[in-house]
């Protein structure tokens with residue numbers, strides 16, 4: 072019996088925000104991290120991964136010139152984002168819609184551009200699970216919560232969500248199409264609302280999000296340990 076041909080797996084890398092909490096003179100994703108901008112690390116992680124067939128970078132309008140050069144360097148496509156994270160995700164899905172509808176793309180991962188240290192192993196775990204349903208990398212909740220008065224069942228459900236998150240492309244597109252006014256901060260929350268099963272995979276402590284100046288210093292330190 073011949074297998075149905077598989078579609079492509081595409082990674083969307085979000086850099087549509089301003090990154091103002093960093094207090095820098097430019098978007099935090101354009102700050103230098105060991106010789107290249109933060110966002111270049113994120114794009115490269117997916118562009119160089121064998122399970123990823125294409126990368127779509129979503130950028131803030133003010134940064135499109137510099138982001139275009141980064142996208143070109145790694146063979147990624149670039150699209151302008153919206154005013155919020157969900158708007159940027161919708162802009163990406165709109166760009167991918169024809170290829171998703173034709174079946175050329177069957178799996179989509181969505182990643183915070185401000186998580187430059189995502190590892191090949193984590194991308195593999197998420198890409199593999201995303202073919203079968205929603206997927207979310209999670210780290211255990213911090214120890215403080217273990218000492219709280221929460222009952223174990225509630226505590227056991229807590230965790231720190233990371234990206235990349237993803238799922239089957241048609242499910243993801245339909246979930247956003249039908250979400251109405253809902254605006255969630257996590258990609259998989261759209262899938263959950265649409266009734267698509269979401270499973271957790273192990274996140275990674277090193278997959279930090281660069282938001283404040285100490286995060287950038289920590290990213291430098293983590294890179295030095297690689």
Ligand SMILES: C[C@](O)(CO)[C@H](O)COP(=O)(O)O
Nearest residue numbers: 183232233234256257280282
């Ligand atoms: C996972 C996440 O919610 C996706 O938007 C986000 O990365 C969480 O980041 P936070 O800085 O830990 O809130």
